[in-house]
Amino acid sequence: MGRRGFATRQVHERAQAAAPTARVTPIYLTAGFEFDEYSDAAAHFGEGAGYAYTRIGNPTLEAVEHRLAALEGGSQGLLLASGQAATSVALLSLVESGQHIVSSTHIYEGTRGLFRDNLSRLGVETTFIDDIDSVDAWEAAIRPETRALFAESISNATNRLIDIAAIAAVAHRHGIPLVIDNTFATPYLVRPIEHGADVVVHSASKFLAGHGSVLGGAIVDSGRFDAERSGHLFPHLLAPGRGPGGVAGPSIADRVGGDARIAYARESVAPRFGPTPSPLNAFLIGQGIETxxxxxxxxxxxxxxxxxxxxxxxxxxxxxxxxxxxxxxxxxxxxxxxxxxxxxxxxxxxxxxxxxxxxxxxxxxxxxxxxxxxxxxxxxxxxxxxxxxxxxxxxxxxxxxxxxxxxxxxxxxxxxxxxxxxxxxxxxxxxxxxxxx
Ligand SMILES: Cc1ncc(COP(=O)(O)O)c(C=O)c1O
CATH class of the missing domain: 3.90.1150.10 (Aspartate Aminotransferase, domain 1)
Incomplete structure (x- = not known):
C-alpha cells in the first residue's frame, strides 16, 4: 500500500511500542478505548467487561475511586465532576418521586438548595432538622416514605457535628441509609463508615484535590446494602436487569450483593445524568490525595x-x-x-x-x-x-x-x-x- 494521504496520517500515525508500566496511573485523556478483538465490544456492552467510553469507565478515574474507597474504609468509590454532582447522584440513586429525605439544617447552602428547590420539583420532599443533637428529632421526622438521612460530618458554615453512630442507628432501625458529606473532615480526620454511616459524599474540589485548581466529587459506599432487610424499600435494586435480546437478567442486588447502591449509581444514574469528571481533573485529585x-x-x-x-x-x-x-x-x-x-x-x-x-x-x-x-x-x-x-x-x-x-x-x-x-x-x-x- 502506498503512502497514505496527509489527512489520514495526521490522525492515524502513532508509535507501535507497547505502553511502559508507569508508576503513577497516567492521565487517560481519551473519550473512548479501542476494542482489541471484535468480541470485546459485545463483552463490554453485555457484561461491562473492559473499557469503552470514559463516561462509563476510565482507568485514571478508577485509580482515584479505589484510593478513596480504601481511605474511607468503604467498599467502592465513584468519582464525579463536582461535590454537587456527587450528592445529586448519591441521592438520585436512593429516592424517587413521592419519597422523602431527612436532613440536618446545618449543611452547605448549595446542598440545601438542591433539596429545597430541585429535588422538590422531582417530587422528593426534605424535612430539615435543626436540633441535630436530638436522636428523637431525627426519629420523629422519619416517615414511611423516607429513604435517606443526610448530614455533614463537620458542618458548613457553622462547625456543628452529629453523633454519627447514634444517627446511623436511627436510620438502620428503618432500613434506610445515613449519607454523610465528609468534605470538611476528610477521611483523614473521620471515616463515617467506621461509625455506621452507609454512604459518604465529598466535594473533592476542597481538601482532597487540595490546591484549588480543579472541581470534583466522590461517593464512597460501605458495601453493606442488605437486600433482605431493605430490598422492599429500594425495589429498583432488586428489579430484574435487562439481558441481551431484552431477556430479563439478574437484578443489581443479585449481581453485586452489598454493593447494589453504588453499582446502581455507577451503572444507571451517573452515566445517564452524565456528570463525568475529566481524567485530567481526576489525576490532579488523585495526586492531591497523596499529601x-x-x-x-x-x-x-x-x-x-x-x-x-x-x-x-x-x-x-x-x-x-x-x-x-x-x-x-x-x-x-x-x-x-x-x-x-x-x-x-x-x-x-x-x-x-x-x-x-x-x-x-x-x-x-x-x-x-x-x-x-x-x-x-x-x-x-x-x-x-x-x-x-x-x-x-x-x-x-x-x-x-x-x-x-x-x-x-x-x-x-x-x-x-x-x-x-x-x-x-x-x-x-x-x-x-x-x-x-
Ligand atoms: C460541605 C460541602 N459539600 C458540597 C459542596 C459542593 O461541592 P462542589 O463545589 O465541588 O460542587 C461544598 C462546596 O462548598 C461544600 O462545602
Whole structure:
C-alpha cells in the first residue's frame, strides 16, 4: 500500500511500542478505548467487561475511586465532576418521586438548595432538622416514605457535628441509609463508615484535590446494602436487569450483593445524568490525595492556633470552632476527631457588616474567595455571599451574623496568619476620627 494521504496520517500515525508500566496511573485523556478483538465490544456492552467510553469507565478515574474507597474504609468509590454532582447522584440513586429525605439544617447552602428547590420539583420532599443533637428529632421526622438521612460530618458554615453512630442507628432501625458529606473532615480526620454511616459524599474540589485548581466529587459506599432487610424499600435494586435480546437478567442486588447502591449509581444514574469528571481533573485529585494527611494535619494545627488566638481578641465577639473547649460540640469532636478538628470555621467581628468588610479588604496573606480546603488561607463574608438569600432570622439560626467571617486555614506559617488577621482586625475596628480643618 502506498503512502497514505496527509489527512489520514495526521490522525492515524502513532508509535507501535507497547505502553511502559508507569508508576503513577497516567492521565487517560481519551473519550473512548479501542476494542482489541471484535468480541470485546459485545463483552463490554453485555457484561461491562473492559473499557469503552470514559463516561462509563476510565482507568485514571478508577485509580482515584479505589484510593478513596480504601481511605474511607468503604467498599467502592465513584468519582464525579463536582461535590454537587456527587450528592445529586448519591441521592438520585436512593429516592424517587413521592419519597422523602431527612436532613440536618446545618449543611452547605448549595446542598440545601438542591433539596429545597430541585429535588422538590422531582417530587422528593426534605424535612430539615435543626436540633441535630436530638436522636428523637431525627426519629420523629422519619416517615414511611423516607429513604435517606443526610448530614455533614463537620458542618458548613457553622462547625456543628452529629453523633454519627447514634444517627446511623436511627436510620438502620428503618432500613434506610445515613449519607454523610465528609468534605470538611476528610477521611483523614473521620471515616463515617467506621461509625455506621452507609454512604459518604465529598466535594473533592476542597481538601482532597487540595490546591484549588480543579472541581470534583466522590461517593464512597460501605458495601453493606442488605437486600433482605431493605430490598422492599429500594425495589429498583432488586428489579430484574435487562439481558441481551431484552431477556430479563439478574437484578443489581443479585449481581453485586452489598454493593447494589453504588453499582446502581455507577451503572444507571451517573452515566445517564452524565456528570463525568475529566481524567485530567481526576489525576490532579488523585495526586492531591497523596499529601492529604500532611496538609490536613498542618491545617488543623494552624486553625486551632488561630482560633485560640482569635478567642482572646477584643475585636472578636465569638469564635465558632469545634476545637475550642467552649464549643457546644467539643465533646463529640473529641470522640469523632481525635487527629484534629479541621480548618474551616467562622468568627464574628464586633462592628457588624462594615467591620467585616474592612477586615476582608485589609487581609494580605489570606485570599478573599469562595472556596475552602485549599493550601492557601481563604476568607469570605457569608452574610453578603453564600447566605445572602436567606432572611436575617434564617441566617442567625445558622450562626451567620452581619459581622461573621468564614475562614479556611491553609498550610502557611501560623505566625504570618496571626499577624495578617491582627492587622486586619485593627483596621476593621479602628474608629475613624474626622479631621477638622
Ligand atoms: C460541605 C460541602 N459539600 C458540597 C459542596 C459542593 O461541592 P462542589 O463545589 O465541588 O460542587 C461544598 C462546596 O462548598 C461544600 O462545602
Amino acid at each position: 492529604l494527611s500532611l496538609r490536613v494535619d498542618r491545617q488543623s494545627a494552624n486553625a486551632l492556633a488561630l482560633a485560640q488566638w482569635l478567642a482572646t481578641r477584643p475585636e472578636v465577639a465569638s469564635v465558632d470552632y469545634v476545637g475550642l473547649e467552649g464549643h457546644r460540640d467539643h465533646a463529640l469532636a473529641k470522640t469523632y476527631l481525635p487527629d484534629g478538628f479541621g480548618s474551616v470555621f467562622t468568627f464574628t467581628v464586633r462592628g457588624g457588616a462594615e467591620a467585616a468588610r474592612r477586615a476582608v479588604e485589609a487581609v494580605d496573606v489570606f485570599t478573599h474567595m469562595t472556596h475552602l480546603g485549599d493550601v492557601r488561607s481563604l476568607v469570605l463574608h457569608p452574610a453578603s455571599t453564600s447566605h445572602a438569600f436567606l432572611a436575617e432570622d434564617e441566617r442567625a439560626a445558622l450562626g451567620v451574623e452581619a459581622g461573621t467571617l468564614r475562614v479556611s486555614i491553609g498550610i502557611e506559617d501560623a505566625a504570618d496568619l496571626i499577624d495578617d488577621l491582627a492587622q486586619a482586625l485593627s483596621v476593621a475596628t479602628r474608629v475613624d476620627v474626622a479631621v477638622v480643618a
